[in-house]
């Protein structure tokens with residue numbers, strides 16, 4: 001163990017042991033940590049962690065109140081500042097659990113640990129799970145509800161624009177969602193003793209359609225643009241919009257009830273590969289809200305986008321199975337989506 005002071009974070013029988021309590025707990029209970037514990041060291045080329053290129057990211061108006069965004073950041077910060085025992089009430093390795101506190105990627109899998117703690121829970125349709133959300137801090141539920149409702153509305157507006165850009169009717173993507181599924185992942189990245197030897201979150205693309213992400217004033221998000229990692233700097237009052245795998249693949253038909261003609265762009269929109277780097281000085285918080293179809297939906301390319309002669313690039317899959325596979329994997333990048341592409345077939 002390379003700790004200057006304190007105990008090894010993972011030396012008990014459960015394999016991961018204390019580290020399950022999170023990196024914040026590790027930092028709080030290890031005064032003067034100057035060396036990164038070996039479990040967190042990733043095989044990285046340090047110079048690749050610093051992005052050099054600058055890419056202009058378009059900024060559009062979103063209409064979400066800045067005061068509500070600030071309140072949301074505050075209650076999320078409040079949650080991570082609760083005692084480890086309180087947060088551990090929500091610890092779960094089951095990626096389908098509606099509320100989960102955890103650390104790294106998925107600690108049930110052997111992998112080099114990542115320098116982040118997270119709280120994930122379902123949002124829209126909010127009534128299904130509201131009663132399960134953390135009741136502490138005391139305003140968490142009411143603030144998160146208002147925020148997630150606003151963000152759902154924004155996601156629907158963006159879906160309309162994407163539908164039109166694909167030459168589909170404005171409601172096309174929205175209808176394909178059925179009742180829809182919204183998941184909020186709040187990430188907490190404490191200061192790290194050797195930030196260039198690890199990551200907050202390894203490269204991945206999100207499984208949903210549209211992710212709307214808010215970050216505090218500490219930079220760390222990077223996107224892969226033409227093979228280079230580009231930093232997405234914090235701009236006060238803005239939200240970052242990412243395209244996820246669902247929009248890349250397209251068409252959705254509800255497994256139960258009325259068949260919808262579904263969505264997915266058959267590769268016309270690419271999901272964006274992104275990751276989070278950490279720093280030595282300040283805690284970074286990001287709140288990523290993903291929007292996808294209802295769990296039982298089957299995802300496959302939108303039929304209007306696939307004529308008889310064109311290739312369907314993706315094998316149909318039930319959304320919840322895709323989500324489970326993507327979330328359980330400690331392998332990152334866009335590999336879960338690539339697995340869907342290996343069965344390339346002619347669409348009939």
Ligand SMILES: O=C(O)CCC(=O)C(=O)O
Nearest residue numbers: 185187221275276286288
């Ligand atoms: O922290 C970030 O900026 C990225 C978070 C993220 O990619 C995620 O939660 O899926």
Ligand SMILES: [Fe+2]
Nearest residue numbers: 205206274288
């Ligand atoms: Fe992400």
